[in-house]
Amino acid sequence: xxxxxxxxxxxxxxxxxxxxxxxxxxxxxxxxxxxxxxxxxxxxxxxxxxxxxxxxxxxxxxxxxxxxxxxxxxxxxxxxxxxxxxxxxxxxxxxxxxxxxxxxxxxxxxxxxxxxxxxxxxxxxxxxxxxxxxxxxxxxxxxxxxxxxxxxxxxxxxxxxxxxxxxxxxxxxxxxxxxxxxxxxxxxxxxxxxxxxxxxxxxxxxxxxxxxxxxxxxxxxxxxxxxxxxxxxxxxxxxxxxxxxxxxxxxxxxxxxxxxxxxxxxxxxxxxxxxxxxxxxxxxxxxxxxxxxxxxxxxxxxxxxxxxxxxxxxxxxxxxxxxxxxxxxxxxxxxxxxxxxxxxxxxxxxxxxxxxxxxxxxxxxxxxxxxxxxxxxxxxxxxxxxxxxxxxxxxxxxxxxxxxxxxxxxxxxxxxxxxxxxxxxxxxxxxxxxxxxxxxxxxxxxxxxxxxxxxxxxxxxxxxxxxxxxxxxxxxxxxxxxxxxxxxxxxxxxxxxxxxxxxxxxxxxxxxxxxxxxxxxxxxxxxxxxxx
Amino acid sequence: xxxxxxxxxxxxxxxxxxxxxxxxxxxxxxxxxxxxxxxxxxxxxxxxxxxxxxxxxxxxxxxxxxxxxxxxxxxxxxxxxxxxxxxxxxxxxxxxxxxxxxxxxxxxxxxxxxxxxxxxxxxxxxxxxxxxxxxxxxxxxxxxxxxxxxxxxxxxxxxxxxxxxxxxxxxxxxxxxxxxxxxxxxxxxxxxxxxxxxxxxxxxxxxxxxxxxxxxxxxxxxxxxxxxxxxxxxxxxxxxxxxxxxxxxxxxxxxxxxxxxxxxxxx
Numbered sequence: 094x095x096x097x098x099x100x101x102x103x104x105x106x107x108x109x110x111x112x113x114x115x116x117x118x119x120x121x122x123x124x125x126x127x128x129x130x131x132x133x134x135x136x137x138x139x140x141x142x143x144x145x146x147x148x149x150x151x152x153x154x155x156x157x158x159x160x161x162x163x164x165x166x167x168x169x170x171x172x173x174x175x176x177x178x179x180x181x182x183x184x185x186x187x188x189x190x191x192x193x194x195x196x197x198x199x200x201x202x203x204x205x206x207x208x209x210x211x212x213x214x215x216x217x218x219x220x221x222x223x224x225x226x227x228x229x230x231x232x233x234x235x236x237x238x239x240x241x242x243x244x245x246x247x248x249x250x251x252x253x254x255x256x257x258x259x260x261x262x263x264x265x266x267x268x269x270x271x272x273x274x275x276x277x278x279x280x281x282x283x284x285x286x287x288x289x290x291x292x293x294x295x296x297x298x299x300x301x302x303x304x305x306x307x308x309x310x311x312x313x314x315x316x317x318x319x320x321x322x323x324x325x326x327x328x329x330x331x332x333x334x335x336x337x338x339x340x341x342x343x344x345x346x347x348x349x350x351x352x353x354x355x356x357x358x359x360x361x362x363x364x365x366x367x368x369x370x371x372x373x374x375x376x377x378x379x380x381x382x383x384x385x386x387x388x389x390x391x392x393x394x395x396x397x398x399x400x401x402x403x404x405x406x407x408x409x410x411x412x413x414x415x416x417x418x419x420x421x422x423x424x425x426x427x428x429x430x431x432x433x434x435x436x437x438x439x440x441x442x443x444x445x446x447x448x449x450x451x452x453x454x455x456x457x458x459x460x461x462x463x464x465x466x467x468x469x470x471x472x473x474x475x476x477x478x479x480x481x482x483x484x485x486x487x488x489x490x491x492x493x494x495x496x497x498x499x500x501x502x503x504x505x506x507x508x509x510x511x512x513x514x515x516x517x518x519x520x521x522x523x524x525x526x527x528x529x530x531x532x533x534x535x536x537x538x539x540x541x542x543x544x545x546x547x548x549x550x551x552x553x554x555x556x557x558x559x560x561x562x563x564x565x566x567x568x569x570x571x572x573x574x575x576x577x578x579x580x581x582x583x584x585x586x587x588x589x590x591x592x593x594x595x596x597x598x599x600x601x602x603x604x605x606x607x608x609x610x611x612x613x614x615x616x617x618x619x620x621x622x623x624x625x
Numbered sequence: 626x627x628x629x630x631x632x633x634x635x636x637x638x639x640x641x642x643x644x645x646x647x648x649x650x651x652x653x654x655x656x657x658x659x660x661x662x663x664x665x666x667x668x669x670x671x672x673x674x675x676x677x678x679x680x681x682x683x684x685x686x687x688x689x690x691x692x693x694x695x696x697x698x699x700x701x702x703x704x705x706x707x708x709x710x711x712x713x714x715x716x717x718x719x720x721x722x723x724x725x726x727x728x729x730x731x732x733x734x735x736x737x738x739x740x741x742x743x744x745x746x747x748x749x750x751x752x753x754x755x756x757x758x759x760x761x762x763x764x765x766x767x768x769x770x771x772x773x774x775x776x777x778x779x780x781x782x783x784x785x786x787x788x789x790x791x792x793x794x795x796x797x798x799x800x801x802x803x804x805x806x807x808x809x810x811x812x813x814x815x816x817x818x819x820x821x822x823x824x825x826x827x828x829x830x831x832x833x834x835x836x837x838x839x840x841x842x843x844x845x846x847x848x849x850x851x852x853x854x855x856x857x858x859x860x861x862x863x864x865x866x867x868x869x870x871x872x873x874x875x876x877x878x879x880x881x882x883x884x885x886x887x888x889x890x891x892x
Contacts, residue, residue: 462751466704466729469749473731476742481732485715485725497715499730510726527814529840530716532688561811576808578815600815606803607685608815622714624805624815625688 099197099207099257101232102239103178103214106247107133108191112170113160117224121158122150127489130162155588165504167191168406175387177221181214186372186388190406194239194390197232207232211252226250234260237314241271260317265290272311277304289315334359335439341380343434345412348377350479352404353503355440357471360400363442370442373400375407378437385411388443398506404440405504411435463508470502479503491524491583492598493534493610493622524583526598531610531622538619541611542566543601553597553613556582565603565611567620573604580613600624658698658751658778661722663846667822667837668796669829673698675751676773677828678765679780682788683800686820688713689721689839690800691782693846695752696722698778703751708742709733710756710782720844743768747777755781758789765793797826801834817842819849 105111107121110133115121120135122143129136129145136142139154151157167190175193178185182200187193197207204210211230218228231242233255241264242253255263267289269278286292293316300312334355342348352375363370376386389403412435473482483499484507490496543551545560552559558580565572579599586592596614598621603609608624657672665671668679673694681691688710695705700722707713708731719725729750734742739757746753747768760768760781772779781790791797801823807816820839825832836849 462702462704465749466727469745470729472745472749473742476738476745477732477734481734483730483732485728485730487725493714493716502729528720529815529844530714530720532692532714532717533712534714535712576805577811578808578813600808602805602808602815605685608805608808623685624818625685
């Protein structure tokens, strides 16, 4: 077995919140589909933990700041942190926005040993973030041990350095939950294997028999063995793909679209050769000849969608946010923000391994229709621009227009995503307009008139109508009301003067055989949806 | 194609063998996409046949009907694209059974790009819902041919009684009546809708009406009664009670278009 590599991992578990400019101790969480996904220490101190529902979280902490997930912003802001690190080594790899790693072998010697390097890195990061105790830093043999060390370092506010050859000893008393495989960890706990050490003590062949390929991977990590398996570089050198941008562009949407094409081609080539790639380098060359590059890594291999996503984040980061940090400029690093338009982008697969094979679901995970659709989507994006092709994503809400948002198709992994709303699974959403939902939902609401029997406009007093509705006017059309229900008052975010909304909704059936959803808000009636 | 040996096809048995040889693996009317139970009766043959253009038009309810037609195929793994209907309700699509992971929306393209976009969609997706009101008859026929060629299903949705797709459509589904149930004077809620759908067009032997619940009280699609023209055979064979054959064949809004205007050639 090859000697394990010394790896430094630097990470902030609540990076999405830090990227949004929220201090460490201000209770804040990221909410996705009504669940807390990430919380910072301020929130954790008040008992707001990932997995809670929004309602529960807000009841535990009324001043909780909530943030929507925004991977593009996270990647953009992380570019600043990377700028600060460029003074130490050019070989930084990004695990995901908020966490990066690099091999310490060479630079530890230059910066006076691992302790000294760790202290300097942490000082540089603290100066960039202007906050203490946001980033954990761990050095150990192999990526997994270093990540666990970084997690420990957050608690102690000191870098945690695990000596060479001591990773297994360091990991042994840690809980199995750290493996990042919830199902496996749950099973191991029920089998009485509560620590990584007890799991690592099992014979590898038995683990392979019982838990398969992924189990062996976890077993190696638990034993502190280096999980990287490199193949010689020469096999994938030829796979570098690049594209000239003519004319050069500083618009991120154009660059991102070209990048997506490259990413798809790379994925196709890798697939054709039965290879998986754990690491991609994204490079850009500007008009005046500067070259920028960043390395992204994803253990377990990139899916085509994931490569395209990283490409999008990185190009967005360079062109719109950018580092421009003092550290990057001071060290004369080549990884500052591009000063001119991009002329060429390239993508290089690194650390290419044989694809371990993916177990397709019984009916085939990636079917021919899916591949055909993906090609069609790329074609349409070329015709109409990347923003014109959108897919629905569930976000939850009360109004007909609040429940879904439409996101550009190239920002999500089309083949592995879940958009199924929980209201179909029977989960209640109090205050919702009851099913069936309207088939036409107007995102720009139109003003309508709701009239009583004398032709006078109706109003809402408190939660009551001032008269019985008898007609609705839609532009020049006047429709007799044949049935109505409501008013259903909605009072959203009453605690926030800026975002608060107070309205009443009403279903009306009209003489044109159609039914409409109208809302009374700020003194007038609006047509929200039609039950077409 | 390899020229046939004249001796071999001369004998009738050989001819039978040859017919068996050149028979398509699956016949055109066997290439169908799944349909939600309850919708079979509104389509001729009771199935959503690949290659068809199904023009959906008429009053309120047309959009829901188009979504319901796509739902069965979507659940079976087909991708559905929606172009030119930007306000289509996603929640409603999900409730009718369309799988959101395989639903794509395309913004209405500029007029000059419409044909290209529509053609690209027909190439890539099994079911395409299109709201293109200004299509010319010529273009509609060409897209219909492309749909047949690519074995997709094109569902143009139009409001109003006449759709520009009428002449190109294999089947026309006209929503001629709609009535919501469950709403009183200030109480209740919309719960179910009865929809009268008229089936006509080239592939439908005779125009007929069906009444659907879309949705019924449980959010499903259900047929309320059998189509008017489905009667026991003796009744159909009897001479008509009133009017001549021509009079009976004529149903307003479902006039037949003359001879098939498109050359039947495979592209």
